[in-house]
Amino acid sequence: MPADGSDPPAKEPVRQLVVWRPDDVLVQHDVPGLGDLRDDTKHGRLLGKSYLRAQLGLSLMCLTIALAVTASFPVIAAVAPAVTRVTVGGLPLTLIVLGFAFYPVLLLIGWFYNRQARQLEARFTELVDPPRRPPDA
Amino acid sequence: MPDASVGAIAFITLVTIMVGARGIRVARTPDDFMVAARQVQPALNAAAISGEYLSAASFLGIAGLVVAQGVGALWYSVGYTAGYLVLLLLVAAPLRRFGAYTIPDFAAGRLGSRGLRQTATALVLVIGWFYLLPQMKGAGITLQWITGTPYWVGVATLGVVVSCNIAMGGMKGITFVQCFQYWTKLCAIGIPALVLLIATGHHPARNLAPDHAPVFASATTVSLPQATDFTLTRPAQVTVAGQLDGHQYRNQRARLCACRHEAAAGTRIGFSAGAPVPVSLAMAPSSAQSWDSPFLTAGTNGAHPLAATYGVIIATFFGAIGLPHILVRFYTNPDGEAARRTTLIVVLLLSTFYLFPAVLAVLARLHAPQLYLSSDSDNVVLALPSLLLPGLPGELLAALVAAGAFAAFLSTSSGLLVSVAGALSHDLMHRGVTSFRWCAIAAGAVATAAALLIGRFSVALLVGWAFAIAASSFCPLMVLGIWWRRLTRFGAAAGIVVGGISCLAAILATMLGAADSGWSAVLLGQPAIWTVPLAFTVMVVVSLLTQRAVPANAGQVMLRMHLPEALSRQA
Numbered sequence: 001m002p003a004d005g006s007d008p009p010a011k012e013p014v015r016q017l018v019v020w021r022p023d024d025v026l027v028q029h030d031v032p033g034l035g036d037l038r039d040d041t042k043h044g045r046l047l048g049k050s051y052l053r054a055q056l057g058l059s060l061m062c063l064t065i066a067l068a069v070t071a072s073f074p075v076i077a078a079v080a081p082a083v084t085r086v087t088v089g090g091l092p093l094t095l096i097v098l099g100f101a102f103y104p105v106l107l108l109i110g111w112f113y114n115r116q117a118r119q120l121e122a123r124f125t126e127l128v129d130p131p132r133r134p135p136d137a
Numbered sequence: 138m139p140d141a142s143v144g145a146i147a148f149i150t151l152v153t154i155m156v157g158a159r160g161i162r163v164a165r166t167p168d169d170f171m172v173a174a175r176q177v178q179p180a181l182n183a184a185a186i187s188g189e190y191l192s193a194a195s196f197l198g199i200a201g202l203v204v205a206q207g208v209g210a211l212w213y214s215v216g217y218t219a220g221y222l223v224l225l226l227l228v229a230a231p232l233r234r235f236g237a238y239t240i241p242d243f244a245a246g247r248l249g250s251r252g253l254r255q256t257a258t259a260l261v262l263v264i265g266w267f268y269l270l271p272q273m274k275g276a277g278i279t280l281q282w283i284t285g286t287p288y289w290v291g292v293a294t295l296g297v298v299v300s301c302n303i304a305m306g307g308m309k310g311i312t313f314v315q316c317f318q319y320w321t322k323l324c325a326i327g328i329p330a331l332v333l334l335i336a337t338g339h340h341p342a343r344n345l346a347p348d349h350a351p352v353f354a355s356a357t358t359v360s361l362p363q364a365t366d367f368t369l370t371r372p373a374q375v376t377v378a379g380q381l382d383g384h385q386y387r388n389q390r391a392r393l394c395a396c397r398h399e400a401a402a403g404t405r406i407g408f409s410a411g412a413p414v415p416v417s418l419a420m421a422p423s424s425a426q427s428w429d430s431p432f433l434t435a436g437t438n439g440a441h442p443l444a445a446t447y448g449v450i451i452a453t454f455f456g457a458i459g460l461p462h463i464l465v466r467f468y469t470n471p472d473g474e475a476a477r478r479t480t481l482i483v484v485l486l487l488s489t490f491y492l493f494p495a496v497l498a499v500l501a502r503l504h505a506p507q508l509y510l511s512s513d514s515d516n517v518v519l520a521l522p523s524l525l526l527p528g529l530p531g532e533l534l535a536a537l538v539a540a541g542a543f544a545a546f547l548s549t550s551s552g553l554l555v556s557v558a559g560a561l562s563h564d565l566m567h568r569g570v571t572s573f574r575w576c577a578i579a580a581g582a583v584a585t586a587a588a589l590l591i592g593r594f595s596v597a598l599l600v601g602w603a604f605a606i607a608a609s610s611f612c613p614l615m616v617l618g619i620w621w622r623r624l625t626r627f628g629a630a631a632g633i634v635v636g637g638i639s640c641l642a643a644i645l646a647t648m649l650g651a652a653d654s655g656w657s658a659v660l661l662g663q664p665a666i667w668t669v670p671l672a673f674t675v676m677v678v679v680s681l682l683t684q685r686a687v688p689a690n691a692g693q694v695m696l697r698m699h700l701p702e703a704l705s706r707q708a
Contacts, residue, residue: 034707037700040692048696055699056620059226066222070215071454074446077431084431091499092429098211099495103488106222110481113226117477121701129704 034128051124058120062113069105073097141532142283145540149321153547154302156314179475183482185312186466188319190217190457190483191490192268192549193275193515196322196542198597199491201517203498204508209433212446213597214491216453218484220604224458225480230473231619231698234705238468239556240461240611241564247618249688250626257614258564260637261461264607265557266584268460271599272550273588275515279542282519292588299550300581303558304574312469318548323490325541326518329534330493333500333525353414358407361400367415368397375412379404440658448663449601455669456604459611461560462552472702497521515596518542554581594648602644609668610637613676619698621680622691628680636672640664 036044077084077094086093195217202210237243240261245254273292280291302314361379372395377386380401384391398415400406408414432442433449457463470476501508501517505524508517519542522534558577566572591599610633617624617632643664652658660667688694697705 034704037696037704038707045692048692052620052695052699063223063226066219066226067454070219071447071450074431074443074450078443084429092208094208094429094431095211095495095499098208098215098431099499100492102215103218103491106219107481107484107488110222110225110484114477114481117230118474121474125701125704129707 037128047128054120054124055117058113058116062109062116066106066109069109070102141536142539145536146280146283146543149540149543150298150547152317153314153544154298156317179470179479179482181312181316182466182469182475183479183486184319185315186463186479186483187486187490188315188317188322188544188548189466189552190463190487190549191319191322191545192596192600193272193542193545194597194600195490195494196326196545197275197279197515197518198271198595198600200494200498200501201515202595202597203495204501204517206433208429209431209442209446210597211495212431212433212449213453213601214494216450216604217457218487218491219454220457221480221484221487223454224463225477225484228458228464228615228619229467229476229480232464232615233467233470233476234473234700234702235619235694235698236468238465239559239563240459240464240614241560243464243618244614244629247688247694248624248626248629250630253626253630254564256630256633257611258560260606260610260633261560262557262580263637263641264459264603264611265461265553265560265580266587267606268462268600268603269550269553269557269584270588270591271594271596271603272546272553273584274591274594274599275542275596276546277588278515279519279539279546282516283539289589292585295546295550296581296585296588299547299554300578303551303554303581304577314551315548318544319486319490321544322541322548323486323493325537325544326490326493326497329522329538330496330500332530332534333522334496336526336530337500337504353408353410353412356407356409358405359415361402361404361406364402365400366397367400369393369395369413369415371395371413373408373412375409376407377404378406381406440655444656444659444666445663448605448659448666451669452601452605452608452663452665454608455612456606456608456665458615459607460604461607461611462549462556464615465556465559466552474701494518500525550584554584557584591648605644605663605665605668606637606640608665609640609672612669613672617673617676617680619695621677622695623680623684623687624676625680625683625686627683627686628676628678631679632672632676635675636668639671640668643668 037048038044084092084094088096195214199210199213202213232243235243235246237246241254241257244257245251273295276295277288277291280286280294281288358376373393375391375393376388377391378388379386381391381404382398382400406415430442432446467476467479470479497518501521505521508520508524519535519538522538523531525531526534554577557580558573561576561580562569562572566576613632613636614629618629643661646652647658647662652661
């Protein structure tokens with residue numbers, strides 16, 4: 001963990017809301033944001049919910065793009081049959097699209113998703129488990 | 138040709154057994170057998186997943202369907218690949234972070250219900266067995282094609298080899314085997330595709346032009362091993378040896394009208410260059426669709442092509458999530474991040490593989506259109522090398538293809554059998570290595586027996602149906618279980634049962650020939666278009682009605698699935 005990370009001001013309220021409870025002494029490395037998540041406090045639930053929502057939003061966005069690119073093709077072909085008559089270099093457009101063109105798009109979406117999901121997790125980790133924290137609460 | 142191919146098949150089978158035998162020494166505990174002790178790195182795991190996933194349908198079925206029915210059949214390969222993207226987006230990392238062995242484990246752990254575990258186990262068996270059938274059929278027709286042995290010999294060979302291998306080695310062995318199988322399959326389809334592409338050179342792409350009835354590029358003699366009905370689009374001057382339209386010919390010339398003809402088994406018909414290619418009635422592209430149509434009407438007799446195509450798209454895009462033999466592999470990733478990387482590599486490996494069935498299908502369309510006449514489209518990939526490249530090179534390529542095809546049957550059925558036997562021994566009987574071994578042998582025997590009954594269905598169609606069942610049952614369970622806190626055990630069970638049973642019933646009705654035209658053919662032949670939404674709806678509605686059954690720890694379980702490991706260890 002980088003020792004020189006400085007806290008953005010937005011995190012301060014999160015850390016002040018935690019209530020010290022006797023059983024917390026069992027956990028040596030207690031961290032405010034994490035404690036909230038673990039104890040299922042009102043604040044922790046909100047935090048968890050917003051994190052899940054961000055993850056879901058990212059997944060659904062990527063899924064929508066993937067479906068819009070691929071699954072729209074039959075509708076396009078049905079609405080405008082002229083599309084299926086096009087040939088490129090002697091090969092039917094349909095063959096090029098279904099046989100080759102979709103795969104790079106699927107890969108690109110997957111790569112983009114992995115990168116974004118990793119960043120999302122890193123940002124959340126930094127929020128609830130900041131690198132710089134007081135030695136005791 | 139038979140000698141080289143038989144040798145290649147024997148070689149691939151032996152290597153599979155030997156690589157798997159490594160597992161005997163390594164596998165010691167049930168945990169080793171089930172999930173390879175969770176120590177598999179992304180690149181190896183991705184190759185193993187792809188090896189397991191690329192089945193007879195991918196290797197033989199897709200190219201055959203494209204030749205027979207048109208480019209629309211490529212939706213299967215697009216869907217099989219996109220299924221992994223959907224899996225990556227919705228399931229991969231949370232599933233690994235949840236940390237369970239099987240789908241029934243997931244269901245029980247997430248929703249805390251023993252009854253649900255048994256329901257899910259029953260469905261693992263249904264999907265697993267359904268998916269095993271086309272693999273067995275593939276083995277049957279491959280051996281039949283190469284050596285002329287009866288269909289059941291190939292089916293039984295595969296059943297015995299796979300059951301014994303798994304009973305001995307378990308999954309630790311299988312991970313190495315599957316990885317090896319992926320590269321075998323890629324070479325076995327890629328090398329022939331590229332060699333044939335180069336060997337046949339650049340021809341005018343006449344047979345690919347839209348709305349153009351195919352013609353023979355050169356003088357060709359077509360042998361019909363079985364009695365075949367076919368039609369011609371134009372009259373043609375041919376040379377016939379054998380029985381045609383009730384007349385006996387001895388290498389005599391005949392003029393065939395542009396109408397329907399009946400050839401007896403063993404007839405040979407010689408066509409000159411430029412003659413129209415006969416269209417087999419058994420394999421006719423449906424309802425006046427041209428070959429380059431983007432619609433897929435396999436299993437629905439050409440009714441409502443747009444709806445039928447979306448049936449396949451929904452089944453394949455969302456079916457991969459619910460395949461029991463694939464999900465079990467995600468537990469072998471070290472953590473959620475590795476599970477994501479693994480899945481992305483899988484998409485890459487699958488994309489690479491699926492370029493080649495399309496190439497082979499185009500080559501067959503261009504240069505060997507007589508393959509339309511073969512009564513079983515699943516033979517196209519096996520037949521193509523020796524048709525296009527006579528002599529030793531063609532024989533060697535054919536042997537390579539045969540080896541790859543067998544690699545496909547071996548790997549997919551191994552993975553499926555691990556899941557089925559695992560579900561049987563883990564969830565229904567007392568656990569343990571001995572129980573797992575006996576379950577593997579029993580499950581293999583059941584699949585072998587059932588495979589003898591389904592010879593007339595295309596393997597791509599059969600695998601597509603297994604996907605439809607998975608998409609209508611386990612897909613909603615996984616997606617809602619991972620993303621929706623309010624899912625209850627009653628909702629999950631109702632959704633699985635209603636979706637799974639309605640999909641299975643529709644498919645069985647189609648197999649029995651209940652509906653062969655109009656909307657009923659589409660809704661029964663490609664049921665995913667309505668059973669998937671139905672399963673989701675039932676699951677959500679019943680869950681909302683039984684909110685008191687939401688597990689008390691649902692929120693915490695959800696968090697554990699989605700938080701990075703470093704956090705959830707502390708939280």
